[in-house]
Amino acid sequence: MSRPQPAPQPATQRARRSDATENRERILHAARGLLQENGDVAMAAVARRAGVGQATLYRNFTSREALIMEVHRADVGELALAAGELVRTRPPWGALEEWLVRLADFGRIKRGMTDALQAATLAELATEGYGPIIDAIDELLRACRADGRLREGVDARDVLLLVGFLWRMGPDEWPDRAQRLLRVVLAGLRTG
Template sequence: MTEAVRADARRNYELLLSVAREAFAEHGTDASLRDVARRAGVGIGTLYRHFPTREALLEALFRTRFDDLRLRAEDLLSSQSPREALVAWLKELAIGSTTYRGLPESVMAAVRDPDSELHASCMRMRGAGAALLDRAQRSGDVRSDVTIEELMALAAGVAWVSSESTGGADLVDRLMILVTTGLATA
């Protein structure tokens, strides 16, 4: 493969990501892939060469975001009280999940499906959140019967509700306060 071909392929890859980001912001994660290719000025075959599935495209878009959430959880393990660290991470997860309509559903589906292109990124992020939950439970700040699956479902629910209303980040904050109050031990 020549340098020019590799450079052209890299440009197409980056252009497709940029256009997909815009299309998903406008239409949610179910935006037409044919429309993404058309907007990028490439054929649908070019899109599928780079991203064989919708999930492969989503994974490329969100890998960095999920890695950032994982790193944030790791930082929070030593920076705040266990409960505050967990709550801060859950808020960031919920707010980040409001970026695109349909994203919370995509994340929850990927966690359940080991064959999903998003699965590995989601599971690394989930594992980091589980460490925060474990720390908060060991400190006695959070109920011992709460699971990371339940917390991710709560964050996804908060994200979905806030993306379907006009409340935005303020609504996420209010809902997270209500949700996390229920996590506390008596």
């Protein structure tokens, strides 16, 4: 007859949670890398790159789509948070320029997601990410407006529509065309 096992100690529980969090982050990092490279997010490839077993991968993400959605959520969250950080640490116009470069990088990753998902999931991706991105652009534009460097009448939706080219460019057009077009957009947004 086996004896009941003692309950895990608090330190053991914290270590397990820490390991689980670390595994989850490694999985997301691996999936993001595969999306950037070639849009391939085969679960086995993600597990190999993350250095975790299939069981660990599926315990965290039940499907390929769930994994891609989480990469999208994490990236949108980081992009949205970056706006506030940039406004606090850079001159307003420099913050807007740097954030748009980050948005361009996000656009390249999103292209891989577009190829990886079905149309129904794409609508969910776009809807879910829209609000945080608009809020981030708004924060950057308020800082530029207060600094007197933003053309009158420009709002966050205008900027998002102007940079929509990022999601329509072919992989061979990065980064030269993206950078050149972002400079054109920024010149159009600036006063004088």
